Amino acid sequence: MRKTSLLAMAAGLVLALASQGAEAAEKLKIGFLPGVVDPFYQVMQLGVEKAAKDLGIDVVTQIPPTWGVEAQTPLLDAMVARGDLNYIITAPTDKDQMVGPLQAAVDHGIKVITVDTFLGDGNYGTGPVKFPLSYIGSDNTEGGRISARGLAKAIGGKGTVYINSTNPNVSSVEGREKGFKEEMAKDFPNIKVLGPDYNLDDANKATQQTAAVLAREPNLAGVFGTNVFSAQGAGAAVVNAGLGGNVQVVAYDATKQAMELMDKGTVSLVLAQKPFDMGYMAVMFAAADAAGVTSLPRRVETGFAIIDKENVKDPAVARFIYQVPGK
Amino acid sequence: MTERASRLAPSHAAAPPGALTPAQRVTLFLSRIWAWVFLGVMVLFFVVAVPLTTGGSVNFLTVRNSQNILVAIIPVLLLGLGQTFVIIAAGIDLSVGWVMSLASVLSALALRGAFNSGVPLFPSVLVGLAAGVGGAALVGFVNGVIIAKLKVPAFIVTLGTSFIVRGVAYLMSENTTVIGLPADIRAYGNDALIYHIGGEGGGLYFLHRPEVGGELLRRMDIILPYPVIVTGFVVAWAMFLLHRTQFGRHTYAIGGSMDAAVRSGIPVDRHIIELYMLSAATSGVAGFLSTLRYTAGSAVIGDPLLLSSIAAVIIGGVSMFGGAGTVIGTVIGALIIAVLTTGLVMLNVDAFWQFIVVGTVVIVAVLIDQSRDLIMARAGGRVRR
Numbered sequence: 001m002r003k004t005s006l007l008a009m010a011a012g013l014v015l016a017l018a019s020q021g022a023e024a025a026e027k028l029k030i031g032f033l034p035g036v037v038d039p040f041y042q043v044m045q046l047g048v049e050k051a052a053k054d055l056g057i058d059v060v061t062q063i064p065p066t067w068g069v070e071a072q073t074p075l076l077d078a079m080v081a082r083g084d085l086n087y088i089i090t091a092p093t094d095k096d097q098m099v100g101p102l103q104a105a106v107d108h109g110i111k112v113i114t115v116d117t118f119l120g121d122g123n124y125g126t127g128p129v130k131f132p133l134s135y136i137g138s139d140n141t142e143g144g145r146i147s148a149r150g151l152a153k154a155i156g157g158k159g160t161v162y163i164n165s166t167n168p169n170v171s172s173v174e175g176r177e178k179g180f181k182e183e184m185a186k187d188f189p190n191i192k193v194l195g196p197d198y199n200l201d202d203a204n205k206a207t208q209q210t211a212a213v214l215a216r217e218p219n220l221a222g223v224f225g226t227n228v229f230s231a232q233g234a235g236a237a238v239v240n241a242g243l244g245g246n247v248q249v250v251a252y253d254a255t256k257q258a259m260e261l262m263d264k265g266t267v268s269l270v271l272a273q274k275p276f277d278m279g280y281m282a283v284m285f286a287a288a289d290a291a292g293v294t295s296l297p298r299r300v301e302t303g304f305a306i307i308d309k310e311n312v313k314d315p316a317v318a319r320f321i322y323q324v325p326g327k
Numbered sequence: 328m329t330e331r332a333s334r335l336a337p338s339h340a341a342a343p344p345g346a347l348t349p350a351q352r353v354t355l356f357l358s359r360i361w362a363w364v365f366l367g368v369m370v371l372f373f374v375v376a377v378p379l380t381t382g383g384s385v386n387f388l389t390v391r392n393s394q395n396i397l398v399a400i401i402p403v404l405l406l407g408l409g410q411t412f413v414i415i416a417a418g419i420d421l422s423v424g425w426v427m428s429l430a431s432v433l434s435a436l437a438l439r440g441a442f443n444s445g446v447p448l449f450p451s452v453l454v455g456l457a458a459g460v461g462g463a464a465l466v467g468f469v470n471g472v473i474i475a476k477l478k479v480p481a482f483i484v485t486l487g488t489s490f491i492v493r494g495v496a497y498l499m500s501e502n503t504t505v506i507g508l509p510a511d512i513r514a515y516g517n518d519a520l521i522y523h524i525g526g527e528g529g530g531l532y533f534l535h536r537p538e539v540g541g542e543l544l545r546r547m548d549i550i551l552p553y554p555v556i557v558t559g560f561v562v563a564w565a566m567f568l569l570h571r572t573q574f575g576r577h578t579y580a581i582g583g584s585m586d587a588a589v590r591s592g593i594p595v596d597r598h599i600i601e602l603y604m605l606s607a608a609t610s611g612v613a614g615f616l617s618t619l620r621y622t623a624g625s626a627v628i629g630d631p632l633l634l635s636s637i638a639a640v641i642i643g644g645v646s647m648f649g650g651a652g653t654v655i656g657t658v659i660g661a662l663i664i665a666v667l668t669t670g671l672v673m674l675n676v677d678a679f680w681q682f683i684v685v686g687t688v689v690i691v692a693v694l695i696d697q698s699r700d701l702i703m704a705r706a707g708g709r710v711r712r
Contacts, residue, residue, distance in 0.1 A: 078672035109545030
């Protein structure tokens with residue numbers, strides 16, 4: 001009699017613990033805070049939402065209307081103030097300035113995963129910033145090198161090229177500029193690199209800047225646009241100047257506009273990143289960490305799909321073009 | 328210019344009560360407190376709606392969220408404080424956002440320079456404060472001199488200087504962000520006076536962050552961060568200055584009627600110069616605090632803030648025609664914007680909606696201001712436009 005009741009109690013306890021465990025697992029809640037509204041982050045959001053659905057996780061998404069710490073931080077703070085989030089997946093809009101606000105999130109017991117852009121030098125194991133769980137994104141220095149080789153090939157290995165970028169001190173585009181310049185200096189001594197100019201995530205400004213450089217450098221052979229806005233603006237300026245085909249553009253980010261410009265011969269190479277992978281994997285990492293997995297890599301490089309006129313029709317490549325249903 | 332002698336100060340704002348019908352009196356009363364009512368209704372809405380939409384897992388009215396909102400209003404409020412004085416004096420300062428950016432860059436450069444040449448941390452931070460606020464005040468001085476002495480409209484002058492200041496900030500900032508500041512300044516920009524951990528194993532801690540982790544960390548509330556305290560002092564000082572000193576009375580007088588102010592012997596030119604210096608200086612404090620918060624100077628930090636700060640001032644009841652307004656009104660205006668942002672995030676509504684709501688509220692605020700003037704004019708004829 002006594003034994004049975006003890007057994008019943010033990011069973012009850014186990015059941016209670018198990019149900020509590022299940023409840024805790026059900027309650028896993030993630031905040032997603034990208035850098036700005038653009039097709040790249042919209043595709044990333046699709047990845048986040050798909051993973052969340054697959055894994056039964058709640059996601060709260062907020063998208064800053066403009067790029068910058070003063071737009072991103074209030075949204076971050078409000079997410080932290082909710083008090084119900086376990087993880088925040090974010091693309092820090094500045095590798096130094098966002099350290100303080102994200103540390104504050106960590107101080108409230110929220111774990112941080114950075115996607116696309118990182119804090120400090122991106123080495124969360126050994127670098128100056130250690131608190132984020134992981135960085136999941138492109139190896140942007142390598143992306144810059146690939147872009148340099150692509151552009152060099154398109155212009156025949158000599159001439160002047162120009163970099164149009166978005167914002168300084170943002171890890172992603174900074175890496176691209178660095179890799180691009182390094183590669184040009186190392187392997188293509190006959191190519192002179194101008195820029196970067198910063199358009200502050202404004203395609204109109206990128207158009208103006210590129211147009212001005214086209215006017216100043218009549219022999220400009222190529223342009224490297226380091227992200228969505230730069231590539232759009234640079235492409236538009238080249239087309240407006242009637243130089244489509246004469247000035248080659250290499251574009252980071254496979255937006256619809258970039259693909260249209262490739263179709264017209266203005267853009268010779270598009271580097272598609274894998275934002276869907278970044279979003280999906282970040283949610284997976286959060287779930288794994290919550291389940292007690294301790295061997296998650298601190299840095300994951302998601303790679304590129306290099307798209308040119310030859311392979312753009314290949315479904316295995318074309319699936320990396322940024323597509324958001326209904327847009 | 329508008330005659331607004333009857334509105335020199337909020338306590339004198341009403342026309343003689345005998346001249347008004349009860350309905351008019353009610354309308355007047357409502358027009359004076361509507362921003363408070365709106366803020367209250369909005370908070371109530373979020374208090375009810377947030378737990379409903381999140382199944383009770385999120386609450387709006389928490390210590391943590393109250394502190395978050397206080398932190399969120401800092402830049403908009405500081406930019407709006409100086410602006411309150413300027414607009415009450417029938418001026419406008421469009422340069423505040425970019426002056427904030429310049430101050431952020433200047434304070435970061437000065438702080439880093441001082442620290443790297445061996446000055447201890449706290450004095451270095453003070454050097455940064457002096458450089459940020461001093462540099463900003465210099466811009467305000469230039470604004471004021473051109474407006475007061477050369478009689479160029481404030482709108483044009485401050486628009487022009489905002490471009491100049493923006494360029495200077497970019498050039499000085501080594502590509503928009505000044506980095507390499509001592510990491511320990513993060514504590515000044517983010518740490519707080521009080522830490523409270525509720526429940527079991529918790530406690531109250533002053534001035535230093537308790538070394539806890541896990542569940543305790545999640546429960547910890549960070550109360551009164553230092554930048555909030557600094558901003559609180561600036562607000563108190565601004566209230567004193569506007570409502571209790573000759574400086575404040577002259578500000579209302581100039582906004583009420585420039586001619587009358589000149590005739591009554593107020594040193595108008597000098598006062599206008601001081602007003603624009605004040606506006607730049609409070610923006611300078613905002614820039615300095617952002618440098619501490621983000622442990623870096625930024626030449627773009629104030630870019631998105633100009634319109635929000637003017638919106639806060641207008642929602643707070645400062646008349647764009649000059650002569651009327653209060654400091655606490657601007658605080659309420661800034662609170663309305665911050666509560667809206669936070670509440671919408673908690674409801675998981677697109678943050679873009681805040682633009683639509685803020686825009687609507689700004690227009691309603693001006694309509695209310697005008698209807699009040701209309702009633703007063705009909706009642707006593709003392710306020711004319």
